[in-house]
Amino acid sequence: MNRRAFLEAASLTALASSPLARAAAPAVKPVRLGVIGAGSRGQEDMRQFLRVPGVTISAICDIYPPRYAQVNRLAGAEIPATASYTDLLSRHDVDAVLIASPVSCHAEHVIAAARSGRPILGEKALGFTVEDNQKIVDEVLRAKILFQIGHEYRYAPWVKEAVRRICRGDIGKPTHVEACWNRNGDWRRAVPSPDPGQKLEHLINWRLYRETSGGLGTELGSHHIDLANWIFGEQPESVLGTHSICIYHDGRTVGDNVQSVFQYSGGRRLTFSSLTDNAKSGNQLWVYGTEGSVQITIEDATFFYEKKRSNQPTADKPISKTIVERGVVTGASYSTAGEMPYRGPGERVETGPAGDPTLDSIRSFVEAVRGEHGIDADVHVGFRSGVACSVAHDAVFSGNRTPIPKYRDSASLA
Ligand SMILES: NC(=O)c1ccc[n+]([C@@H]2O[C@H](COP(=O)([O-])OP(=O)(O)OC[C@H]3O[C@@H](n4cnc5c(N)ncnc54)[C@H](O)[C@@H]3O)[C@@H](O)[C@H]2O)c1
Incomplete structure (x- = not known):
């Protein structure tokens, strides 16, 4: 028109x-x-x-x-x-x-x-x-x-409910979020030909080029960063990370896999990893707290609780040499009880059918x-994840732990 x-x-x-x-x-x-x-x-x-x-x-x-x-x-x-x-x-x-x-x-x-x-x-x-x-x-x-x-x-009922319970202390103090978004596919979109000067390639596959893309960390990880920010009640202070082109050597200039570690105050952390050659773990995150953990996926959220800490060593308590859990010897080093991965059903957050968070x-x-x-x-929520994505993307190229700036005081606005 x-x-x-x-x-x-x-x-x-x-x-x-x-x-x-x-x-x-x-x-x-x-x-x-x-x-x-x-x-x-x-x-x-x-x-x-x-x-x-x-x-x-x-x-x-x-x-x-x-x-x-x-x-x-x-x-x-x-x-x-x-x-x-x-x-x-x-x-x-x-x-x-x-x-x-x-x-x-x-x-x-x-x-x-x-x-x-x-x-x-x-x-x-x-x-x-x-x-x-x-x-x-x-x-x-x-x-x-x-x-x-x-x-x-932020609008998905099971995520809202899980975060509400985390914030009221259901898993004690949340200290770590471990997030991934893994896929099996080259992240490429078909481009009509002919394509002189690769103009359409860059317009359509903008995600694959550093000039126009924040890579997997921004395109996929921004959601996980936002959830960690929500849970920890702040934006991360710094980030370090790495990436590589492992499988898809097709001219792209951002990694086909990325791993970043975001540091929050008090030693709390978010780790984010994204692979594009193996979808096994899909898109999910685990929130670990001092008294429990929560697995949040794109369809549900499930709480798991830690055993009460009753096995603290005391000076006169003998150190056990062999520990057997569910019939398996888990180790002979100091206090290893409870190291078998917990595989129980957990306690699912019941908020009805998942529906569509976008709607x-x-x-x-x-x-x-x-x-x-x-x-x-709102825009501040957007800033706190957006700025972390921008800095994390630079950090995977530099390899340096990089500080993440806060929104500057807007008092200076005209
Ligand atoms: N919230 C989510 O879950 C979610 C999911 C997917 C994508 N996104 C975001 O949505 C945005 C778009 O992603 P997409 O997958 O739709 O990309 P896309 O390439 O499919 O669509 C982008 C569109 O913008 C057009 N465009 C490019 N430059 C333009 C310009 N200067 N003026 C006007 N139009 C222009 C392109 O022609 C294209 O049609 C990205 O920021 C992406 O991160 C969000």
């Missing part, structure tokens, strides 16, 4: 929301969405937005034209489309903006949308660089708009836009 047709379509949509047309509309306050970045996540988000009563899509912006027909198909209507986010933001029929462009574009897109004064649902990670993360928070605070980050697991998070965003409540996964 050319610019004139795009702007004419804006007046048609305005007509469609005239008092006459509204008479037949449902009683909920309409929310008309503009979308910047209509690729795979943008389309998934749009599908979920359209399941929320009263939500319509006014227009999309994407620089890759094949997206336009894909969006028309999913919406079942011709959606005005443009390659210019300025044109999208100049429409009068956009009440809220979804931003699902690649992470390296988030700062430009979020800042422009914030300046237009609309509420924003911004996909994770918040920003690409430390500076981008800072600038996005500055602008969102300056514009005083609603901003929700795409950390949908839950989007429904909550729409309610916030309608003024029904505030935002849980």
